Every structure is written in structure tokens, then in C-alpha cells.
Amino acid sequence: MNRPRVWPWVCLGLGLSGASVRGAERVEVFDVPPVVTKQVRPGFPDTMFRFGNIGLVTVIFVVNASGEVEEPKVVEATHPDFIGPAIAAIKAWRFQPGRKAGVPVATRVAQTLTFGYTDEKGVEPFSVGKKPPKDFPEELRYDTPPTVKRAVACVYPYDLLVAGTTGEAAVAFLVDETGGVQGVTVQKATHPEFGSALKAAMEAWRFEPARKNGKPSRALLSRTQEFNLGNRDLLITDETRRLRRLLGRDEAPDFPSPGALDAPPRAIYQMRPIYPPDLRQVGEAGTAMVDFIIDRKGIPQLPRVVDATRPEFGWAALTAIREWRFSPVTSGGKAVEIRVRQPLAFGLGDAEGQAAEERGRPAQ
Numbered sequence: 001m002n003r004p005r006v007w008p009w010v011c012l013g014l015g016l017s018g019a020s021v022r023g024a025e026r027v028e029v030f031d032v033p034p035v036v037t038k039q040v041r042p043g044f045p046d047t048m049f050r051f052g053n054i055g056l057v058t059v060i061f062v063v064n065a066s067g068e069v070e071e072p073k074v075v076e077a078t079h080p081d082f083i084g085p086a087i088a089a090i091k092a093w094r095f096q097p098g099r100k101a102g103v104p105v106a107t108r109v110a111q112t113l114t115f116g117y118t119d120e121k122g123v124e125p126f127s128v129g130k131k132p133p134k135d136f137p138e139e140l141r142y143d144t145p146p147t148v149k150r151a152v153a154c155v156y157p158y159d160l161l162v163a164g165t166t167g168e169a170a171v172a173f174l175v176d177e178t179g180g181v182q183g184v185t186v187q188k189a190t191h192p193e194f195g196s197a198l199k200a201a202m203e204a205w206r207f208e209p210a211r212k213n214g215k216p217s218r219a220l221l222s223r224t225q226e227f228n229l230g231n232r233d234l235l236i237t238d239e240t241r242r243l244r245r246l247l248g249r250d251e252a253p254d255f256p257s258p259g260a261l262d263a264p265p266r267a268i269y270q271m272r273p274i275y276p277p278d279l280r281q282v283g284e285a286g287t288a289m290v291d292f293i294i295d296r297k298g299i300p301q302l303p304r305v306v307d308a309t310r311p312e313f314g315w316a317a318l319t320a321i322r323e324w325r326f327s328p329v330t331s332g333g334k335a336v337e338i339r340v341r342q343p344l345a346f347g348l349g350d351a352e353g354q355a356a357e358e359r360g361r362p363a364q
Helices: 046-050 080-092 158-163 192-202 238-248 311-321 348-358
Strands: 006-010 015-020 035-038 055-063 069-077 094-096 098-100 103-105 107-117 147-150 167-175 181-189 206-208 210-212 215-217 219-227 267-269 286-294 300-308 338-346
Touching: 046 080, 055 080, 069 080, 069 267, 080 107, 080 267, 158 192, 158 238, 158 300, 167 192, 181 192, 192 219, 192 311, 238 300, 286 311, 300 311, 311 338
Parallel strands: 069 147
Antiparallel strands: 006 107, 015 107, 035 094, 055 069, 055 107, 098 103, 147 206, 167 181, 167 219, 210 215, 286 300, 286 338
């Protein structure tokens, strides 16, 4: 497909919080906001380019007292393929730090990166029908459909991926007046694991809510996910395919020992796992242990649950870790892939905080 030259461009207006952060550097306000001194444009994902997709990513991060970027958190992303390039670019930005009474302080910043084409054409990766089906009840009908603010990739279940098993799953869910997702129900799945994976992913999505008569309203939606190695929405890369072939032949890569690494793995972005909505009423804490490979680009590959106090915690952990990003791990100065195990804990406070966020107010 011949397309005009494409570029990601960066919106230069920074959004600033009213307080600085982090330990001894904490202050209530800043006098002078941070100023960008170095910007790096994100690369445009090949998958998005091939399909003519446009999109955006909004990142909240800390500019520390040295002007470096720390603690990036993605709050909006119209497709998960945009997240990696956006985080990598933002981490390379540099600033004159914010100041209070002339002293550099850490400051929280929001930045939106927009991916588009020079001809201003393109399509959104995910879309919702402009009108609800005619047989929907009045309370689920809307004038303006919901739009995706945060799309999270669906994990390809480990055993099925290594075995080359393909299939599909479909879910129905409610987008409430705040844009949160409720009541995800598996409608069909060629394998139960496909249904569980899709359900966990959709519980992490967020929307701009539908509107009816000018006010936010509820909308009942559905989504079908195909599971195969060619599906762009599963974050399948050449590294995924290579590692899957090796593991399928019982030829595990020769991972270096921790002592042979130049430095331990360093995460540059960690999505917080979603406390499973089905367990909020149960009111119990839980844990999950996930095994995965960090490839030579710092991308988690082939995650699998080693242990979980409940299956729902395992699927939520897999969904989060698949979105994490690391600085490339090196041994002798050469990028290498390593296998790691990561525990994740789910506390009652996590459930309460996420419920408060979905209601549109901060947790107490």
C-alpha cells in the first residue's frame, strides 16, 4: 500500500500538577514549571502504519530535580501498539526541572503524543457502531457512541500459543456513565482460556462514555478476539514467533545467569494490574506469580502463571505484565534475553482505589 510520508508528532503543551512529588523533594506547589530541553519523536509502529491507523497516547510522569523522566504511567492509549514507542520516547526527553524558591524540585507532568499521517487521513484502530441496535432497551440507547480511551492487549494463553492452537472468543460488556467497563461476560470461546484472557483484557479498557441528550449514558457493547500469530492486536512480534518455535521444540534459549548480567532488569513502564471486578464483592486479597521472558528489546514475551490464589488474579497479572516495558538487558555490553519470575499482590485497597477511579473521584 502506497501511503504518503507518515510521522508521529508531539503536542508541546505540558499539563502540570499542582504539587511536586517523591520523598524529600515533596513540596506543595512549584514556582516555575519544567521546560523541555530535548524531545525525541516516537517511532510509528509498523502494524499501525500497514493498516492506516491513527491514535494517541497520554502519559503522566515525573520530571525529577535533575530534569530526567521517571515513573511513566499511561492513562490513555487508543491501541496498545502505540504504548511502547511512546514510553521509549518520553523516557528520552530531558527538561529544565521545575523550581520552588529557586530550588529544583520533582514535578508531575502530563503529555499527549498523537500519531498521524501527513495527509491527515487515517482510521481509529477500534470503533463502535454509531447507533445501538434497534432492539436495545431505551436505557441502553445513545446519541453518541462511546470511544476508546485506553485499549489493553489480550494475552495469548501460553500453552495454546506454544502449541500453535488458534481460535476465538467473544464477550459482551457494559460501558457505564464514567467510561468504566462492567459485567464482562464470555459469550463464546473455542477454548476456555481464550475467553478468560479476553475477559481480563476488556476489564482493563476505559472509554469516553456514550452520550444521550447531551449527558453521559450507558452502552452495551461486544468484542470478538481472534487468536492467531498474525493478529496485530495481540502484540505478536518476530521475537514472539522465534521464541515460540524454540519452546515448541523444547529448545529453550540459553539464558544468561543473573551474575552474568551487566545490571539487573530495569522496568521503564509498569501497568498496574486490575483487581478482578468479580472478586470485589468477595473482598479478599490475593497473589499471582508470573514467569516470562524479557526479549532483547525489553518487551515481555510468553508470560505464564506459575501460581495464583485465584485464576482471576492470574489472568489480571498476565494482562498487566504483557504491557510492561524494560530497558534492554545486557551481558558484556550485548543485549540478551532473560527469563524472570515476578510476584504480584492484589490488596483490598487496590480494589477500593480502582472502584473510586472508575466513579471519577480519587481514592481516600
